[in-house]
Amino acid sequence: MDKVSNMPMALWKANxxxxxxxxxxxxxxxxxxxxxxxxAASDGAAQFQADARKLxxxxxxxxxxxxxxxxxxxxxxxxxxxGKAAAEAAVQAQERFVAGLGEALQxxxxxxxxxxxxxxxxxxxxxxxxGSWEALLSSMDQAIAAMQSAGSRxxxxxxxx
Numbered sequence: 001m002d003k004v005s006n007m008p009m010a011l012w013k014a015n016x017x018x019x020x021x022x023x024x025x026x027x028x029x030x031x032x033x034x035x036x037x038x039x040a041a042s043d044g045a046a047q048f049q050a051d052a053r054k055l056x057x058x059x060x061x062x063x064x065x066x067x068x069x070x071x072x073x074x075x076x077x078x079x080x081x082x083g084k085a086a087a088e089a090a091v092q093a094q095e096r097f098v099a100g101l102g103e104a105l106q107x108x109x110x111x112x113x114x115x116x117x118x119x120x121x122x123x124x125x126x127x128x129x130x131g132s133w134e135a136l137l138s139s140m141d142q143a144i145a146a147m148q149s150a151g152s153r154x155x156x157x158x159x160x161x
Contacts, residue, residue: 010115014108021104025097032093036086091147098144102137 007115007119007121010118011112014111014115017111018104018108021107022101025100025104028100029093029097032096033090036089036093040086091144094147095144098137098140101140105137
């Protein structure tokens with residue numbers, strides 16, 4: 001077989017590698033979001049259970065009846081600070097995803113260029129593609145930076161009512 005006939009296999013492998021990396025990125029990102037949500041829910045449930053246990057031991061039935069309402073407001077007030085921390089964690093998770101995506105796409109481009117070069121095809125065609133990916137990743141970086149600056153300016157707003 002000549003070098004040109006090996007190119008389809010090299011391109012298929014590059015695409016398969018890219019799909020595998022993207023799959024891992026999606027799985028890791030999903031796991032991070034799941035952990036973030038689970039942590040927030042379990043913290044609230046643990047606080048509610050601790051309050052209920054205290055009131056049950058004290059035998060204060062009136063306070064026990066109002067516990068869900070009081071717990072809601074206490075968690076809502078505490079949630080402002082926790083919301084900011086959760087937003088920061090979310091932005092960090094997104095940054096890791098975008099960085100991983102950029103690395104995956106760059107490796108994919110290198111594999112394509114290598115396949116084209118080995119087949120004797122002018123890899124200069126790939127430079128236009130590289131510029132497109134760089135512009136896309138630059139736009140993503142700018143969007144993340146804008147989200148971070150909005151969060152640091154006090155992204156949690158008080159609602160009027």
